[in-house]
Amino acid sequence: MIDPDVELSPVGSVRKTIDPNNEGPSSADTVQEDDTPDRWNKVLCQLNMKAKHIAIATAFGIVLLLIRTNGSTIFTTHNNFRRSNSRVRINLPRLSKMVDKKHKTIIAPVNKLMEFAIVGFNRCGTTSLKEWIAGVSERVVITSGGAMALGKKNSTYSFVTGQYHKIEGRIRYANDAKHGKRRFFFGMLEKHKEEEEGKKHRHVRSVYGTKSPGLLNTMYGPTALSQHFNETKLIVGIRHPIPWFQSMYNDQLKFHNADTSSNSRRGLKTMPSPADLLNCGNEDYPTRFCGGRVEYHRYLARLHKTSMTSSEERSALRHYGCTDGTRDCKISDKDDLLYPSAPFGGQIMLVELGQLFARKEELRNDLGHFLNLELPDMTPLSKKGLVSDGSINICDEIYSDIRGVLLNHAVRSSRWILRYFIESPDVVVSSREYFIETLENWGTDPCTTRHGRELMRLDDAYA
16 A cells, blocks of 8 residues: 555656655655666666667658559569569469379369470570570579479479479569569568559569470370370470480580599499490380480370371381381380370470571571560570590591481481471471471481581580
């Protein structure tokens, strides 16, 4: 209980003791609070609180200013959108709506994760094509390598989850931290941004693709495409088998000779000779480097864009080495893999490597139309230095027998492509007359002509 004789006073004031017999306070009864450390601590605490309030108010004012100016400092993407107030949008449903994480299965269409794909073939200009398409702007997201998971049995779930996270990370990076521009007060703005972006920001739709040049060489790749990516547009690069073999061998040699810890751990032995790598043995769809990988027609046929019903076409699709003396030789040792469970429904654009040099402008227009993108000038091309100790020149006389086998692959592939494949309404080629003329010349050994040798030199330098 409070003593009625005690009068409460504010902090820092004079405290008085009331004497009932004396109406006025005596000097002895008056106590003045001195400047104690506790009092100054309280004052400093009050000042700190006021400073924090001022800082918060100032920060909040800056945030409102940025929002009012459409957040141009925060949300602007760069490169081709540097002058606009555009933000790349992740136009995908949540991953949980597409996959069942518990059972690792696909539960909804996933085509949007891979609207286009550069799927073939190795050393056929795929890197140049990827860099060319990616040069459109940051809204074009192209991942690399992950699609090879589709070549393994029941591995679509792994690719889908990996592709989703790659896309998500790339788009966020483009929006949030490009050229040192970072998103401030992310948590405070995120909700408001989602509500206001339709009003204050011009959305730029993103486009997703992947580069996986070995996918068609895998056992299950075409089947996975037909089952889950039936609307994906495929870009397939090809080149004459003879310069392809030289380029692949020298590229493999470069990595084989590299003094790396991974090579040391694997205990790599001497690089096999070109003759040892010419045949693929009993492998139907080899992913390793061997000459049989340039039987392009056998891999393209698995996309089922031709009828494959005539005896002539079926004969053209047999393994190399099947002669008239072995008429019972099948199209494939595993016909269930040659014929996917359902034909691939998407469009395919076939690009011969020489078109990147001789018909660059036409290719830019046609490829841009195929992808519905405005492609930039492709200058310069991607260049990879392939000079290494032990590099081969396939035109040397010692490799004439190897060239003979590769020339056979070239003739068989080009004939099937021209007679059957490009006649499909789903198959597109740029500069059709030039493409046809080029493939008709595949029946000639490029080492025997000056033009062929020059083209091989360019191809090997840039592919």
